[in-house]
Amino acid sequence: MRNNSLLSYNILLAMQSFKRAKSLYFLIILTLSIGVGVLCANLALVNSMASDPIPEKSANLLHISMNTWPDVQPPDEPMHILRYRDAMRIAESDIPLRSAVFYASGVYARDIESTSMKRFDSRVRATTPGFFELADAPFAFGTAFEKSRGMEVVIGHELNQKIFAGKNSVGKTLELDGELLTIVGVLKPWIVRPLFYHPTEGRAFDLTDDIFAPLETAIDLGWSIHARSSSTDNYAGVNETRDRNVYYLQAWVELDDIAKKSALQSYLDNYSQQLKDAGEHPLAINNKLHNVNEWLKEAKVVDQKVLAFTLASILFLSVCIFNASSLLLSRFHAAKFEVGLRRAIGASNKHMMMQGLTESVLLGVFTGVIAVILSWFFLKISVQFLPRLANIAVLEPKLLVLGMFLALITAIASALYPLYRANRYTISAELK
Amino acid sequence: MLKMNNISRIYQSDTIQTHALRDFSLNVGAGEFVAVTGPSGSGKSTFLNVAGLLDNFDKGQYELDGVSVQGLKDSELSRLRNEKIGFIFQNYNLIPDYSIFDNVDMPLRYRGFSSSERKRRVEQALEKVGLASRMKYLPSQLSGGQQQRVAIARALAGEPKILLADEPTGNLDSLMARQVMEILHDLNKEGATIIMVTHDPDQAREVNRNVQIIDGQLADFKIYAPLDRKSQSDDDNQSIASVVSKEVHKEEVDA
Numbered sequence: 001m002r003n004n005s006l007l008s009y010n011i012l013l014a015m016q017s018f019k020r021a022k023s024l025y026f027l028i029i030l031t032l033s034i035g036v037g038v039l040c041a042n043l044a045l046v047n048s049m050a051s052d053p054i055p056e057k058s059a060n061l062l063h064i065s066m067n068t069w070p071d072v073q074p075p076d077e078p079m080h081i082l083r084y085r086d087a088m089r090i091a092e093s094d095i096p097l098r099s100a101v102f103y104a105s106g107v108y109a110r111d112i113e114s115t116s117m118k119r120f121d122s123r124v125r126a127t128t129p130g131f132f133e134l135a136d137a138p139f140a141f142g143t144a145f146e147k148s149r150g151m152e153v154v155i156g157h158e159l160n161q162k163i164f165a166g167k168n169s170v171g172k173t174l175e176l177d178g179e180l181l182t183i184v185g186v187l188k189p190w191i192v193r194p195l196f197y198h199p200t201e202g203r204a205f206d207l208t209d210d211i212f213a214p215l216e217t218a219i220d221l222g223w224s225i226h227a228r229s230s231s232t233d234n235y236a237g238v239n240e241t242r243d244r245n246v247y248y249l250q251a252w253v254e255l256d257d258i259a260k261k262s263a264l265q266s267y268l269d270n271y272s273q274q275l276k277d278a279g280e281h282p283l284a285i286n287n288k289l290h291n292v293n294e295w296l297k298e299a300k301v302v303d304q305k306v307l308a309f310t311l312a313s314i315l316f317l318s319v320c321i322f323n324a325s326s327l328l329l330s331r332f333h334a335a336k337f338e339v340g341l342r343r344a345i346g347a348s349n350k351h352m353m354m355q356g357l358t359e360s361v362l363l364g365v366f367t368g369v370i371a372v373i374l375s376w377f378f379l380k381i382s383v384q385f386l387p388r389l390a391n392i393a394v395l396e397p398k399l400l401v402l403g404m405f406l407a408l409i410t411a412i413a414s415a416l417y418p419l420y421r422a423n424r425y426t427i428s429a430e431l432k
Numbered sequence: 433m434l435k436m437n438n439i440s441r442i443y444q445s446d447t448i449q450t451h452a453l454r455d456f457s458l459n460v461g462a463g464e465f466v467a468v469t470g471p472s473g474s475g476k477s478t479f480l481n482v483a484g485l486l487d488n489f490d491k492g493q494y495e496l497d498g499v500s501v502q503g504l505k506d507s508e509l510s511r512l513r514n515e516k517i518g519f520i521f522q523n524y525n526l527i528p529d530y531s532i533f534d535n536v537d538m539p540l541r542y543r544g545f546s547s548s549e550r551k552r553r554v555e556q557a558l559e560k561v562g563l564a565s566r567m568k569y570l571p572s573q574l575s576g577g578q579q580q581r582v583a584i585a586r587a588l589a590g591e592p593k594i595l596l597a598d599e600p601t602g603n604l605d606s607l608m609a610r611q612v613m614e615i616l617h618d619l620n621k622e623g624a625t626i627i628m629v630t631h632d633p634d635q636a637r638e639v640n641r642n643v644q645i646i647d648g649q650l651a652d653f654k655i656y657a658p659l660d661r662k663s664q665s666d667d668d669n670q671s672i673a674s675v676v677s678k679e680v681h682k683e684e685v686d687a
Contacts, residue, residue, distance in 0.1 A: 009541050020529060341525050344486055345539040345586070346514020348507040428477075428486040432523050432598070 006351070010358035017335075017359055024331055025363070028324045032367045032410050035313075035320030037374030040395075040403040042310040044379060047399060048205070048392035049302040053196045054136060058292035060258055061134065061196075064090055064251045066268065067286040068275055071232055074283045080200060080250065081228060084219075084242045087249040089271055091128055095264045096253035100134045101215060102127035103248050104198060105223040105238075107177040109211065111163050120162055122176075122210035123226075126218030132185075134254045135197055137212075142170035142185035149216035154185035159210040174211075179221055181213065193392065196292045197252060199299040201228050205391040261289060317410065324414035332356075332418040336425055343427040356419040357412065364411030368404035375403055433594055433625050434460040434483060439492035441478050441648075452478035453489065454648040460594075460627060465620040467636035468629045468643050475648035476629045477598060483627065484517055484596045485509045497593045514542050518587030520597040524579040526571040526586075532558065533567040536586045543590060557585035561615055577608025584615055595619065597628040601635065613638070 018025045052058050067078035068086055082090075087101040105126050108119035125131070132144040132154070140160075145152040153174065160169055169183050187208075194204040213223070222237040229248035235241055241248065255261060268287040275281055290298055332339070339352060347355075372395070379393040441453040452475045460466050470476050481487035482494065485501060494501050497516050501509065519525075526535045533554055540550040558564045561581035563574075571579050580600060587595055597616065601609035613635060620626050620639075628639070636642045644651040 005544065005547075006541070016529070337525070338527060341527070342538070342542075343510070344484070344513065344519055346510055346542040346590075348510035348542075350507060351510070351542060426487070428481040431486070431519075431521055431525055 006354070007358065010355045011362065013355055014359040014362045017331075018362075021331055021334075024327055028327050028414070029363065029367050029370060031320045031324050031327070032363075032407065032414065033370035033374055035317035036367065036371035036403060036406045036410060037378055039310070039313040039317050040371060040375035040399060040406065041378035041382065041393075042306065042313045043402065044375065044395050044399045045306050045382075045389065045392055046302065046310055047396065048193050048394055049306065051193065052293055053192045053194055053296075054292060057136075057254065058196075060255045061292050062096075062253050062255065062261065062264070062289045063292075063295040064253065064268065065288040065290070066272065067283050068272060068281050069232075069247075069283065070245050070281045074281075078286050078288050079230070079247055081230065081247040082249045082251055083245060083247055084249060086271075087251045090251045090253065090268070091130075093253075093264070093267055095255075095260055095267055097256040098130040098134050099251065099253045100128055100131035100197070101249050101251045102131060102197075103215075103218075103225055103238075103250065104203075104209075104227040105213075105218060106226045107211065107223060109159065109163065110175050111169075112173045112175045112180060114163075119175075120159065120210075122159055123206075124176075124211045124213055124218065124223060125209040126213050126215045126223060128215050130254075131197075131212065131252075134252060135192070137208075138188040138190055140186050140188040141168040142183070144212075145184050145214050148214045149220070150214050151179070151181045151217065152184045152214065153181045154187065154212040155183055156187050156208055156210045156212075157189045158207070160186045176211065176213075177221070177223070181217075193394075194296055194301045196296060198227070198250065199296055199301050202388075203227075204296070204299060204301045205388070207391060265289060317406075321410050321414050324410070325417055328415055329418040329421065332422045336422070337431075339422050339425055340427050340429065340431050343425075344431055349423050352423060353419060356415055356422065360412045360415035360419075361408060363415075364408035365404070367411055368407030371407045372400050372403045375399070433462045433464070433497055434458070434627070435493075435495040436483070437493045439482060439489045439494060441475075441482060441487065441489045451648050453482065456492070456645075456648065456650060458643060458650065460625060462593075462625050463620070463623050464641060465616070465626045465639040466628070466641045466643055467639045468627060468645060469631065469633070469636050470645035470651070474645045476645050478648070479645060480596055480598050480627070480629050484519060485513050510542075514539055514590060516593040518590060518592035518595045520580070520583050520587050520595060520600045522599040522602040524571070524576075524583040524603075526579055526582055528571055530570075531567065532563065532569050532571070532574070532582050535571065535582055536589050539586060539590045553589045553591075554585075557589040558582075560588060560619075561585045575608065576604050577611050580604060580608070580612050581615065584612070584619075588619070594625045594627065597626060599629055599631065601630070601632065609635075 065078040065080045091099050091101050102125050105124040107124055109122045110119045128148045129144055129146055172183050173180050190208045192208055195206050219238050222239045225248045231246040233244040235244050269285050272285045376395055383390050383393050436458045439453050439456040443450040468476050482489050536554045537550055561584050563581055601612050
């Protein structure tokens with residue numbers, strides 16, 4: 001009861017103190033808010049870049065890189081893109097729980113029932129059916145296609161919004177680059193940040209795809225490769241790539257038990273050795289398996305410049321804390337008389353410390369609110385100058401909480417030295 | 433009530449050591465009104481600060497209302513100040529942007545009283561000094577004498593065992609000083625123990641006992657007969673009393 005009463009009294013005193021020195025407290029709040037806001041905006045970027053996009057099974061999802069380049073001048077590292085037959089060898093294995101082999105493409109799409117001839121430029125993922133379960137793709141309507149060949153597609157939420165206004169479009173037919181494919185599934189809004197299944201070629205922060213098509217069908221239809229590819233053979237179109245040395249497919253597997261990783265490694269190594277023994281490549285056996293986070297690190301998803309700027313933001317926040325501390329010191333110095341008086345009439349050092357801390361916490365709350373708004377504003381500005389940040393400049397709820405927490409900590413840190421000084425004033429010196 | 437034995441207080445700077453109190457001993461009984469006089473720099477304020485637990489002492493023993501204060505922690509000293517001591521300062525020391533009510537309420541906040549109990553005590557204390565009608569005023573809206581009466585109310589609100597007054601009339605004109613002294617005498621008649629530092633020999637003569645401090649030591653020990661205020665000229669006495677009561681009455685009507 002007594003503590004509650006003192007707490008409410010301390011809150012009242014803090015509010016009176018803010019009213020008494022509005023300009024000074026405004027400066028303190030602004031100083032700390034800018035420091036926290038800038039740091040929070042940077043942390044939002046780092047969080048988007050460094051977070052685990054599929055934490056529940058990221059350790060069990062493995063990206064496969066292989067070294068089967070049939071040439072005497074091989075790349076330094078095993079390639080993250082594979083030939084059709086190498087990729088199919090992986091898909092055939094019964095070691096993984098499931099696998100996904102895919103490549104990125106693009107088509108123009110329209111609803112065949114539409115009277116408009118407008119076609120939507122759409123990103124395509126030509127993939128084996130295992131992709132959906134492997135990547136935990138969430139379905140709003142329908143299901144995944146079941147085979148790698150068939151005139152069926154799954155479409156993403158955004159494309160469904162654009163073409164069908166978000167309604168259930170399962171069973172509708174899309175015209176995709178002149179071919180008719182039926183929609184069997186529609187995804188819910190699906191954010192994968194970073195885009196772990198395709199973080200290379202600067203795509204780590206792209207949105208998920210608009211259309212998911214069966215791999216064999218996409219190859220048969222000659223849907224072109226919209227990502228990195230390498231080849232030692234000439235080919236006229238993607239439909240000619242199955243038996244040629246054209247490297248463009250990516251392969252992921254999901255293990256139900258990570259202990260099976262070594263079995264998978266042996267399986268790949270044996271396969272490479274067989275190719276080598278058959279004289280198909282002259283290279284040392286070098287196949288690599290990376291789980292999601294290892295693969296994102298390998299793909300250098302976290303921008304070093306952003307990390308450097310975050311460090312600079314921390315230093316900037318320190319400067320802000322020093323400034324706020326010196327402003328608070330002047331405020332507390334001006335309040336020496338009141339501190340002396342309160343001590344004389346019965347307030348203990350602890351009371352005065354609690355009064356100061358209550359003021360700091362309230363200051364922190366105000367700072368936190370403004371800092372979060374400023375973070376949002378800084379992110380918006382960042383996107384204006386660097387549009388590629390658009391999909392990662394996101395303030396998640398945990399960042400808002402972090403912003404408030406940082407504001408509280410900085411406000412309390414700023415008040416520590418002034419409070420220490422205020423509690424060392426000689427009581428009688430200020431009173432006559 | 434207050435027992436000091438061989439108290440010494442030494443202030444030390446880089447090159448100078450100042451003995452503000454030297455082997456200072458004093459006993460003040462419950463219900464006494466003691467005036468402390470002495471020249472400037474003699475140690476009066478140091479004595480009052482030590483007595484009020486606002487300052488430490490280097491040697492000696494000090495007992496306040498049966499409690500030995502040596503070695504007490506800050507929180508225990510603060511509680512003693514809050515519960516047993518009421519301060520009245522020369523400069524009133526009111527917080528300018530707090531209302532009269534809030535100024536008087538301040539020490540009670542640290543006592544843990546309920547809001548109704550605090551309200552009762554504040555109103556009672558302000559009633560006692562004739563300012564019950566000015567509770568919502570700011571100090572700047574009151575005269576110096578009224579501000580000092582507010583300070584007295586603040587000291588009284590906690591119902592302390594002893595009142596320590598440091599030149600309580602030093603900033604007041606003679607009429608206002610008279611009002612304040614009347615209040616202090618009334619409080620003493622009601623049983624309050626009061627120690628008052630003053631430069632005014634007339635005020636010192638009015639009280640039970642006058643203690644003189646020179647160079648940090650007790651210089652003289654004068655016991656005056658209790659003031660027989662009625663022995664003064666009836667005219668004078670009536671005129672002062674009537675002026676004070678008229679003044680208070682006028683303030684109440686104005687409010």
